[in-house]
Amino acid sequence: MSAAYATFGLAPAMRAGGVLAGGAYQAHRDFVDFVVDGRSLLFRLSDLDAVSPLAADVPPAIFTAQVRALLLEAGAPLPGGRYVVYGCPECADLGCGAVTAVIERDGDDYVWRDFAWQTEERADLNLNGYHGMGPFRFRGEEYRAALRSLLDGTDPRTARRRVLLIGARVALLAKLAAALRTIGIGADIAHDAERVPPEELRGYGAVAFGRAAGPETRAAVRRAFARAGVDVAHVDGLAPIVPLLVAQIEHALDPTPAEGRRLTRLVTADGEAGVEVTSPCRVVLTAHRLDRLHRTHTRALFDGVLEPGHHRIPLDTRAVKGESFVVARTTGSVLVEAMTR
Known part of the structure; x- marks a missing residue:
């Protein structure tokens, strides 16, 4: 095992949802990604559609349990000291496949090794191992500080995953709101934001304008959010096409840093x-x-x-x-x- 240290960090990430060609839906998932030596660990796995166990929409008790498991304050959920690192974004079922790794202590250090693609209770490293990936040795203080920050208030569940829809075509906005709710994004419809209480405005991550919303309406909405002291993404709807508008809103809500x-x-x-x-x-x-x-x-x-x-x-x-x-x-x-x- 290499004695070289890797850096460990966390970063907000998103699995983009959407209305796909043919009418199928793909769920929106916000999660915390693992960053090793300044690069997303997920990106090292080529084209894998998966999220970490640190997802924003899991119940608080389960989220806390996942963090404590990665800190090795609880037993491994899989035989051989293996932990799920990335799983299915739709159902999180092991049967759909998951990336797992052995996580262990070595003195004060934490080591992630023997990465594998796993669909059953036990992993077959010869057949499904990620050969050449890891092992990664992390300094204990850095590793614990990153994960414990999630328990000290820096929780991804505080992300604003709601959008306020402003426009004149109520039927279109209703369809758009339904599509967004189906993929896991909250949506509300209004003619303007003048009568929306500031505390409610602070719950939105974006405001989307239909093409019929004029300059005065848009300016008034921006002023309302400014008075509420909240900075939100503004989406100018390109066309009255629901899948297109969903994609625009998904992009606006993406919490991933540009470099990631x-x-x-x-x-x-x-x-x-x-x-x-x-x-x-x-x-x-x-x-x-x-x-x-x-x-x-x-x-x-x-x-x-x-x-x-x-x-x-x-x-x-x-x-x-x-x-x-x-x-x-x-x-x-x-x-x-x-x-x-």
């Missing part, structure tokens, strides 16, 4: 998309278009694994003609751009 994101750039112009990623990951591009009769059309454009760097992806010109928009998704983030000519 996989998908960092999306540019759309002249029949192609420019996409930049920081680690190998699956990228899905979807087009949403309004025709001359304001009917909505959705088409998948690209689905593949991209290596780190900038990529130029040709798009089907029929799918992005007229008033159209492109949504780019990875397992952890989502970006939206209007198609320019």
Whole structure:
């Protein structure tokens, strides 16, 4: 085992939810990610759709138990001293697969080793081990301080996962609110924010405006949030298309620091998309278009694994003609751009 030390830290992260092509839903999950030597541990696992056990939407007692387990203040949940590091974002069931590791003490140090993909009670390192990953040795003081900070008030459950929807098209806003609630994001509808008490405004992480909301309405809403002393993300709805608006709101609510994101750039112009990623990951591009009769059309454009760097992806010109928009998704983030000519 290497005697070299790795740094240990935590960072807010998100598994982007959304309304996918075909009408399927993907749950939104906020969680705390593990950062080893300044880099997300999840990103070292290539394209894995998973969240850590430190998720924002688990009951407080379970969250606390997960933290104490990682501090080795409780017994390992799996044979061989193994702990779940990342699990299924939809159900957290081991049968769906999970990344596990042996976590142990060595003097005052903590060691994470023998990483494996596990779907049964016992791991098969020869068949499903992440060979070449770890072991990681963390200094005890740094490790304990990071995890105990979650029990001292720096809790991801305090994240504001609600959005205030402002607009004139009540039927559209109702559909949007229902879609957001389905994936795990709270949503409320209002004509303005003048009569919303400040304490309620402080519970929102974003405010989204429909295209019919005029400059005066938008300015008044911004003033109301400013008076309440809360800084929220502002989303200007690109078009009355529910999956597109959900993607815009998901991006606005993303708590992940910019330097910790996989998908960092999306540019759309002249029949192609420019996409930049920081680690190998699956990228899905979807087009949403309004025709001359304001009917909505959705088409998948690209689905593949991209290596780190900038990529130029040709798009089907029929799918992005007229008033159209492109949504780019990875397992952890989502970006939206209007198609320019």
